[in-house]
Amino acid sequence: MNRETKKELTRTRIKEAALSLFAEQSYESTTIEQIAKLAGVAKGTFFNYFMSKDELICDLQGLFVINEIIKLKDKQGPLIPKMQLIIFELLRQFPLNKGLTRALFQAILGSDKALEKHRKLIADLKDVIIPLVEYGQECGELRKEMPADMIAQLALHTYFGTLILWSMEEDEEKLNEQMVVTFDLFFKGIVV
Amino acid sequence: MNRETKKELTRTRIKEAALSLFAEQSYESTTIEQIAKLAGVAKGTFFNYFMSKDELICDLQGLFVINEIIKLKDKQGPLIPKMQLIIFELLRQFPLNKGLTRALFQAILGSDKALEKHRKLIADLKDVIIPLVEYGQECGELRKEMPADMIAQLALHTYFGTLILWSMEEDEEKLNEQMVVTFDLFFKGIVV
Amino acid sequence: MNRETKKELTRTRIKEAALSLFAEQSYESTTIEQIAKLAGVAKGTFFNYFMSKDELICDLQGLFVINEIIKLKDKQGPLIPKMQLIIFELLRQFPLNKGLTRALFQAILGSDKALEKHRKLIADLKDVIIPLVEYGQECGELRKEMPADMIAQLALHTYFGTLILWSMEEDEEKLNEQMVVTFDLFFKGIVV
Amino acid sequence: MNRETKKELTRTRIKEAALSLFAEQSYESTTIEQIAKLAGVAKGTFFNYFMSKDELICDLQGLFVINEIIKLKDKQGPLIPKMQLIIFELLRQFPLNKGLTRALFQAILGSDKALEKHRKLIADLKDVIIPLVEYGQECGELRKEMPADMIAQLALHTYFGTLILWSMEEDEEKLNEQMVVTFDLFFKGIVV
DNA sequence: AATGAATGAGCTTTCATTCAT
DNA sequence: TATGAATGAAAGCTCATTCAT
Incomplete structure (x- = not known):
């Protein structure tokens, strides 16, 4: 070796x-x-x-690689299944458990560097979702009265809200199930 | 004095x-x-x-009093405006700014006591929202295919997701506006 | 009142x-x-x-009043029973338990004032015992080859050794019994 | 190095x-x-x-190693000189001065761990002394009317009583001398 | 005389970080 | 490159004592 x-x-x-x-x-x-x-x-x-604990946490954030997700951008087909795939991919990438999720949030909230990195992640995710939503709106799949970037933003609110509340729960519910249910409702809100 | x-x-x-x-x-x-x-x-x-920094933070969490909110439970009238009132009340009660919001999340994530207290807050909020949703479903205002407690849970996901992402943003957007937009979409998802 | x-x-x-x-x-x-x-x-x-914690402990040391003991000095009769009476009196005066005894020793060892006061107590006790011993030697009751002040000193060694070791024991033996046995031996050593 | x-x-x-x-x-x-x-x-x-001041004091107590003393157990010859050797060994091992002795007692009295360790030391010392006394009784050197373990206990009372009173004295008497005199009397009490 | 809020020096302890080996 | 002893600033916290009420 x-x-x-x-x-x-x-x-x-x-x-x-x-x-x-x-x-x-x-x-x-x-x-x-x-x-x-x-x-x-x-x-x-x-x-x-x-170099520091800070740098370690920034590196760990890198686990949320969105490379796979970016690839979905150019895939054909109806929107909703594609977005479900994104969610699935985000969850699959990283063996999240409650303690770890809490720790990551805590780290991000306590370090300027990590916060900056998190903002980049959010921006990247938006860059993936917005075109998808725009495409969905053009196809007539999604409501058009709401701007695409706003819908993308809402999707992230929904995602992170589910994530953080789940991480703070006491019992052992699966994150996957909660995420699916939450987004089911979210999609109901945005489809025509 | x-x-x-x-x-x-x-x-x-x-x-x-x-x-x-x-x-x-x-x-x-x-x-x-x-x-x-x-x-x-x-x-x-x-x-x-x-007695400790921990106890201070628990005390500060107490700022999120939901007494006012509980009163809304028994008010008459259509559901959506009432829920908007709840959100408004939650935001009004406490002069949240991004730094403080991040600090509170950080504190809750780092202290068992504060976490426990937060769980209680969540439970209390659910206790307020669920009856409202049930009433909305009975009146035919809301979809009935989803259980009321699930809808309440989703509302909280939406609320806290908006809160935490907002607190992590760099620029100076108002929380109120984001919250209104987000819940506008949320309500679209749940109404008949 | x-x-x-x-x-x-x-x-x-x-x-x-x-x-x-x-x-x-x-x-x-x-x-x-x-x-x-x-x-x-x-x-x-x-x-x-x-005025201070120190003064309190000095005051508590005052519980070991030897006034009663001083009176025994002039009593007539054989020595050994009189000394046994002294010991009995010392033990009776004060409801000693192990924790308290340890605490008192600790306090005395940590405060110059209390230490000084303890020295006075020791000196007073010697002043009581030495004449008794001298009288015992004159009467032919006690060996004469050892000076009276040395015997008095030894009596105190024996007394405080029993006291401190007893206070450091784990189990619940009575102090009285240990003291009686110890002094029984002590007397055997000093009588003719 | x-x-x-x-x-x-x-x-x-x-x-x-x-x-x-x-x-x-x-x-x-x-x-x-x-x-x-x-x-x-x-x-x-x-x-x-x-890890703490407590642990330091426990470590320092370890200075009272009784390994050397244990070796004396199996030595032949009359009892008294052997016991004098034990005392001598205990005193020699550790350069005791009054302040340090007081400090050690204070530490032991204030820490549960150190107290526990001291109890072990006492128990070990008894284990050494009792067989010696029994042997002395069998040889007819010592009185048989008192159980060996009681005599051992009394020896320790005498030893620690001398130690603590000496440490609380103001003037500069040597511990060695006091110890020799005290035990001289003690032996008188126990020999036939 | 009694109170108890305020004090602040000083305690033990932690831990990210440095650096000689 | 790996090590782990040494660092020391800074943390949370204690408590005898003071003093205005």
Whole structure:
């Protein structure tokens, strides 16, 4: 195994350790020492891979890759199933559990860098959704009295609202089910 | 001025100082020393009023009083305006700005006590909304194919989704406007 | 009830509260606030009766009054029973339990004033015991090869050793029994 | 010098600094900051070596190693000299001065962990002494009317009584001398 | 005389970060 | 590159004591 691969492996181990700890504790109360220990490296080694805790969280946000989602943009066919696919893809990409979701929100809310990155993610998602909605409106599938960017925005409100309330619930409901139901209603609101 | 009044005043000053600091910094990075200083009291005095930062945040959550909202439950008339009133009331009660909203979410996500209190708030809100929705369904105002508790849940998803995304935006949009637009769509989804 | 009596009563209540708390917690971890609360007075009131926690402990040491003991000095009769009476008197005066004993030692060890007072107590006790021993030696009851002040000192070693080890034991042995046995041996060592 | 050695050195420096400060002030009034400063390390470094002041004191109690004493158990010869050797060994092991002795007692009396550890020490010492006494009784050297475990207990009363009273004295008497005299009397009491 | 709110120095403890090895 | 001991600023919090009422 060459040096490059080994480095990548360590980086991955650190990220996984962080995710695992964030999931069971809160973001703030997870220390770099705990992460390093669980990753099997020394505390100092952490800083060879991430300049700070802030940078780590920015990197973890990168897990929400929307590359796959962008591809859906140019796919043909009716809108609703495509949007359901986007949602499905967002959920599938990342094994979210309540603790981890809370931790990520907490981290984003506490770091300017992470907040900035989150804004970019939101903008990217909008860039994917807006054309879809415009296309749907042109096809006569969706109501036209509301601007496409507003509808996209609302879709995100719905998505993140479901996500954060779910993460704060006590019991073990599946996120998928809640998301499906919520968007079912959302689609009812926007279709002709 | 008697002692009791003075104490109440100090308590208020501390809360206001905290709110003000939470609004301009994050919750985590606001220290008790800063709060005390801004409130014009000694650090130790803070602890005469709140056993911990946690307890302070729980107290601040209490600002979301839903007493007014509960009164709306028994008011007559069509549903949608009443729900709009609820939203309006929730927003009016508390001079939310982005920084403060982010700080409150951060605090709730980082403290078990505050999380618990938030769950209670959610439950209370549901208790108000569900009967309204049921009444709307009986009157034939709302679709009946979706259970009332689910619709209530969705309303909360929509509300909190709008709230958190708004709080994370960079620019100065008004929350009120976003909320009105979002719920306009939401209502379209649920009416017959 | 006149003012003087009332004041005395409050003072007693504070002392009793302190003793009670010292018995169940350690001296260091008992706060003046706790004492005041249990005594049914305000925190500030404590300082109207005792200038400091130090002064309180000095006052409590006063419980070991040796006035009664001094009277035994001039009593006639054989030595051993008289010394047993002294021990009995010391134990009787004060409802010692392990927690309280530990707390008192802790307090004495941590305060210069209390330490000084304890030295005086020791000196007073010696002043009582030495003449007794001298008389015992003259009567031929006790060995003469050891100076009387040394024997007195040894008696105190024996007394305080029993006291402190007993207070540090886990189980519920009675102090009285241990003391009787220990001194039984002690007397065997000093009699002719 | 390798890392391991250096660490051991720092640990030793911290312990020595603590002992030195305990000797001149009381245990309670010695702060970790003082210890760190005297040891020439940062405050935080203290906590890399000891989780708390409590743990430090437990570690210091470990200075009373009784390994050497245990070896005496199986030595042949008359009892009294052997017991004198034990006392001598206990005193020699640890450069006791009055301040430090007081501090140790104070620490033990104020910490549950340290108290527990002290009980173990007492139990270990009894385990050494009892067989010796039994052997002495079998050989006809010691009186048989008193159970061996009681005699062992009394020896400890005598030892700790001497120790604590000595530590509370103002003047500079040597502990050794007091101990020798006290036990001289003690032995008189127990021999046939 | 009694109160209890206010004080603030000082406590233990945490932890991201640095840096010599 | 990996290490982990050292750092030290800063955190939350305690509590004996003061003092205006």
